[in-house]
Amino acid sequence: MKFIGGLILLGYAAAVTFGWDRLADDDRGWVPAAILLAPGGIWAWHDGFQGGK
Amino acid sequence: VKVGQCPSCGAPVDFNPGAGKVKVCEHCSTVVVKAGTRLEDHGKVAELVDTDSPLKLGLFGNYKGSGSFQIVGRIQKSHGAGTWDEWCLQFDDGRHAWLSESEGDWNIMFPAGELQVPPWKDLRPLALITLREKRFVVEEVNEARTTSAEGQLPDFAPNHPYADATGPGGVFASLDYGGETPEVFVGNKITIAELGFDKSELGSTPKRLALHDARCPNCNGPLALQAPDLTKRVACPFCGALHEVTGGKLAFLHLLEKPQVQPKLELGKKGKFEGVEWVVIAFLVRGCEVEGTEYLWDEYLLFNRDAGFRWLMCANGHWTFLTPIAAGDLVVSPFSAKHREQSYKFYQSVNTTTHYVMGECYWEVSQGEGGWAAEYVDPPNGASINQDMTSNEVTFTYGKLVDKDEVQKAFGTQPMMRPSGIAPAQPNPSAAKAGEAWTWAGVWAAGIFAVFLAFSMMSFTDVLVAMDVQSPIMAAPGSPESQVFTKEFQIPRETGIAVEVKSNIDNDWLAVQTDLVNVKTGEVVSVYGEAEYYHGVTDGESWSEGDRAVNKSTSEVEAGTYVARFTPSWDKGKHPVPPSFAITVKGDGPGPGCPCCLILLLFCWPIFVQIRSSSFETQRWNDSVRQSPAWGR
Numbered sequence: 001m002k003f004i005g006g007l008i009l010l011g012y013a014a015a016v017t018f019g020w021d022r023l024a025d026d027d028r029g030w031v032p033a034a035i036l037l038a039p040g041g042i043w044a045w046h047d048g049f050q051g052g053k
Numbered sequence: 054v055k056v057g058q059c060p061s062c063g064a065p066v067d068f069n070p071g072a073g074k075v076k077v078c079e080h081c082s083t084v085v086v087k088a089g090t091r092l093e094d095h096g097k098v099a100e101l102v103d104t105d106s107p108l109k110l111g112l113f114g115n116y117k118g119s120g121s122f123q124i125v126g127r128i129q130k131s132h133g134a135g136t137w138d139e140w141c142l143q144f145d146d147g148r149h150a151w152l153s154e155s156e157g158d159w160n161i162m163f164p165a166g167e168l169q170v171p172p173w174k175d176l177r178p179l180a181l182i183t184l185r186e187k188r189f190v191v192e193e194v195n196e197a198r199t200t201s202a203e204g205q206l207p208d209f210a211p212n213h214p215y216a217d218a219t220g221p222g223g224v225f226a227s228l229d230y231g232g233e234t235p236e237v238f239v240g241n242k243i244t245i246a247e248l249g250f251d252k253s254e255l256g257s258t259p260k261r262l263a264l265h266d267a268r269c270p271n272c273n274g275p276l277a278l279q280a281p282d283l284t285k286r287v288a289c290p291f292c293g294a295l296h297e298v299t300g301g302k303l304a305f306l307h308l309l310e311k312p313q314v315q316p317k318l319e320l321g322k323k324g325k326f327e328g329v330e331w332v333v334i335a336f337l338v339r340g341c342e343v344e345g346t347e348y349l350w351d352e353y354l355l356f357n358r359d360a361g362f363r364w365l366m367c368a369n370g371h372w373t374f375l376t377p378i379a380a381g382d383l384v385v386s387p388f389s390a391k392h393r394e395q396s397y398k399f400y401q402s403v404n405t406t407t408h409y410v411m412g413e414c415y416w417e418v419s420q421g422e423g424g425w426a427a428e429y430v431d432p433p434n435g436a437s438i439n440q441d442m443t444s445n446e447v448t449f450t451y452g453k454l455v456d457k458d459e460v461q462k463a464f465g466t467q468p469m470m471r472p473s474g475i476a477p478a479q480p481n482p483s484a485a486k487a488g489e490a491w492t493w494a495g496v497w498a499a500g501i502f503a504v505f506l507a508f509s510m511m512s513f514t515d516v517l518v519a520m521d522v523q524s525p526i527m528a529a530p531g532s533p534e535s536q537v538f539t540k541e542f543q544i545p546r547e548t549g550i551a552v553e554v555k556s557n558i559d560n561d562w563l564a565v566q567t568d569l570v571n572v573k574t575g576e577v578v579s580v581y582g583e584a585e586y587y588h589g590v591t592d593g594e595s596w597s598e599g600d601r602a603v604n605k606s607t608s609e610v611e612a613g614t615y616v617a618r619f620t621p622s623w624d625k626g627k628h629p630v631p632p633s634f635a636i637t638v639k640g641d642g643p644g645p646g647c648p649c650c651l652i653l654l655l656f657c658w659p660i661f662v663q664i665r666s667s668s669f670e671t672q673r674w675n676d677s678v679r680q681s682p683a684w685g686r
Contacts, residue, residue: 001490001658005497012501012651016508025582026607031575042570042616046533 059083060094072125072143073207084202084209095209098201102129102136105282105301106154107245107255110204114142115249116161121145124152126204130197130213136299141206149207151238152248158361160225161248162240170237173214173230178447179385182218182228184237189218189226190380193446199231208232219381269294270305276413277321279334280356284413288335290320295410295419309410309420314338317367317466318353320412324463326374326455331355331363333464335412341403341426343678354414362415364450365460370472371479372460375439375450383438383449390429390438392451397429397438400477401676404683405441425682430478432673433485437478444684454478475673483666490659498652505648513548513640522565522619524631531566531622535631539617541572544640550607551641552580556634558601560587563632566620567605571613580605606641 035045056067061083066076074087077098084095112124126141140152142161150163168184173194176182180191197213210231218226229236245255264281268274274291278284287296287303293311296303316336318324323332335354340347350368357363364375384391388399407422427440435454440447454476457469518539528534544550556563562585569578582605588597623632 001493004658005493005655008651008655009497009500009504012648013504016504025580025605027579027581029577029579031570031577033575036572036575042572042618043538045570045618046536 057085057087057092059085060092061085061097066092069125069143069205071147073141073149073205075126075206075209077126077202077204077206079203082201086209096211098199101127101201101203102299103301104129104136104138106138108138108140108152108250109256112250112254116142116144116150116243117247119144119148119150119163122150124204125149126206127202128199128206128209129201131200132195132197136200141204143205150240158242159245159248160227160240161243162225162227162238165226165237165239167234168237170228170235173216173228173235176216176228178442178445179380182226184220184226184239187220187224188381189220189224190383191216191218192380192448193217195445219379221381223379224381225379264298264301264303267303270296270303271308276303278413279321279332280358280413280415283356283415284334285415286410286418287413288410288418290411293411297417298413311409313409314351316353316411317351317469318365318460318464322464322466324355324460324465326355326363326463329357329360331357331360333365333412335410335414335418337407337411337414337418338409339405339407341405341680343403343680349408354412365455366452368476369474370457370470371474371476372455372457373437373452373476373478374455375452378438378449378451380447380449385429385438385440390440392438395431395434395436397431397436399679400428400430400437401678402427403678403680423683425680425684428477432478432480435478435480442682444682452478454480474676475669477673477676479673481666481669481673483662483669487659487662487666490662494655494659498655501648501651501655513546515545516637516639517542517544517550517615518617518636518638521633521635522621523633524621526630528631530625530631531564531620535622536618536620538619541614541616544610544612544615546612547609548612549641550578550610551637551639552582552605552607553602553637553639554582554584554604554634555602555636556584556632558584558586558632560589561585561624561627561632563634564622565603565634565636566622567636567638568618568620569607569610569638570616570618571611572616573613574611576611578607578610580607 031045038044056065059066059078059081062078062081064078064080066078066085068076068087076085078085082097084098086093086095108124110124110127113121115121122142122144124140125143128139129136130139137154142150142152150161153160165184170182176191176194178191178194182189194216197215199211213229213231215230216228220226223241225240227238264278267276267278269276269289269292271294272289272292274289276287276289284298287298288309293309295306295309297306318333320333320336323330333353334356337352338349339352340349350366353365355363355365366373366375382392390397403426405424405426407420410418410420425442429438437452439450439452457472461469522537524535524537550569552567554565562583564583566579566581582603584601584603585599586601587599617638619636621631
């Protein structure tokens with residue numbers, strides 16, 4: 001118990017220090033640079049939607 | 054020296070000044086009492102029994118702190134099962150003391166003066182009495198008769214109801230109710246060497262010593278007694294004849310039933326315990342009956358010339374080494390006993406019977422001898438306090454469990470049977486482990502909780518966006534027209550993001566795509582959440598499923614300036630107009646994550662060990678029993 005408990009604590013501390021994977025739901029992507037530079041910028045970006053039934 | 058005439062035979066009787074008013078006539082054994090100037094005849098005493106004592110009248114000695122003395126008188130007492138000597142010592146300063154021998158120990162006792170003591174008939178073994186503000190525990194209540202005497206004595210009483218008690222630190226007290234008022238004597242154990250006798254003056258004990266090579270008067274088998282000077286009864290291991298040791302001789306009493314079992318340690322075997330070499334001098338089988346079942350155990354009496362007597366007890370293969378202790382050093386209650394600041398829990402009390410005996414014993418042992426025994430245990434230390442009691446006497450021993458291999462090694466015997474069951478004082482192997490496991494689980498759980506707290510305090514949970522979203526009325530589900538943008542907002546440091554959508558949907562669904570766009574880099578972090586909620590009544594039973602709200606999380610998102618875009622999607626058939634919903638975007642980390650599961654995991658082992666420990670204790674205490682003494686106290 002003395003050592004196993006210590007390992008569990010170390011593992012937990014390492015996980016929270018170096019990133020705790022929370023089963024994230026996100027996808028990543030990029031807005032084309034042309035849109036960022038265009039008039040309206042981000043607010044003119046309408047692509048990328050994948051969801052819906 | 055004052056000289057008078059014996060009122061019985063007329064022989065000269067001399068009285069040493071200050072040495073007592075009673076003199077036993079050397080010629081006719083008349084007890085002569087000095088009453089003023091007259092000498093009175095108080096009857097005759099019997100001839101002295103040859104006890105083969107090393108002491109004799111006239112010996113000079115010196116006792117530490119009390120000065121020089123001379124043995125001036127001797128009385129012989131008996132309580133029907135043996136005779137013993139008490140020697141009167143006259144000190145130079147006029148005081149007198151009594152020296153007696155009991156179970157191999159010598160006791161010196163001085164008169165304690167007039168003290169209030171309870172009446173003899175009110176005393177029982179274990180009764181508490183206070184003498185000069187010291188607590189004493191009565192160990193024996195009995196009645197002795199003066200059978201003989203010699204020399205000069207302070208007084209003379211034919212009958213002596215008495216009570217012996219012990220106090221703390223080995224102090225010994227004897228209450229003598231033989232006179233008109235009870236006399237109290239207080240003293241302690243000593244060795245003959247402490248009395249400063251001239252060794253050349255001490256008589257040898259040839260008759261007793263001759264018993265070293267004694268043969269059984271019944272079968273002529275060699276007895277080879279180890280402690281003939283201290284032995285009162287001998288049971289022949291060959292024929293079972295029980296003999297009384299009196300006057301340095303063996304007197305046949307009767308034949309005993311021979312043991313059905315052979316001793317595991319043979320009589321005469323030598324073994325070393327606690328640095329002392331012991332010799333096995335007797336073997337007894339004792340037992341008790343509980344709910345119709347008879348339980349037996351073996352007892353071995355061990356002897357060492359300097360250290361005295363000890364016991365080795367074997368019950369179900371569990372061995373206990375027992376050392377006598379004074380009742381005065383104990384505090385005993387029905388539920389516990391205390392000895393040297395250590396508490397012992399009551400475990401059992403039973404009525405006992407001595408079934409078999411073999412070898413030499415320092416008391417008047419007999420087959421079928423009944424008693425009452427109680428045991429108090431301290432399992433963590435494998436120790437016990439054992440109380441053995443009869444209607445008029447109580448003795449205590451301190452027991453320490455010893456491993457069978459240790460006994461085997463000490464006495465060089467054959468391998469012994471494995472212990473079965475649980476000994477009353479057996480240490481619980483899981484108890485210490487459980488304690489350690491709980492301690493460490495607690496320590497590590499506290500560590501994990503501390504890490505959790507520290508990271509919780511550091512984690513970012515600020516609300517970044519909180520708004521109601523309503524797409525334009527004509528927008529189609531999931532279309533660019535339905536999209537709603539926020540203003541720019543700051544995510545101050547790298548963190549996970551939580552998105553919560555709350556709606557009023559009813560038997561419907563609503564999906565929302567949330568895109569967090571980093572204004573500077575153009576990186577998009579998207580989460581898609583779909584809320585659906587349905588309910589109804591089927592076969593008379595109402596039901597519902599789903600939730601009107603939905604929560605989604607992202608992994609770490611870089612710090613920076615962001616714009617959020619929400620794209621709702623819905624069932625256009627049901628909702629020609631886009632449904633409104635509330636949305637919250639907030640920080641979600643880097644959180645420490647809930648440590649509950651880990652903490653539970655940590656406590657699995659102590660819980661398991663604790664269950665094992667409790668199971669062991671349940672088994673131990675299942676055999677606990679409480680019987681009252683058969684003679685009824």
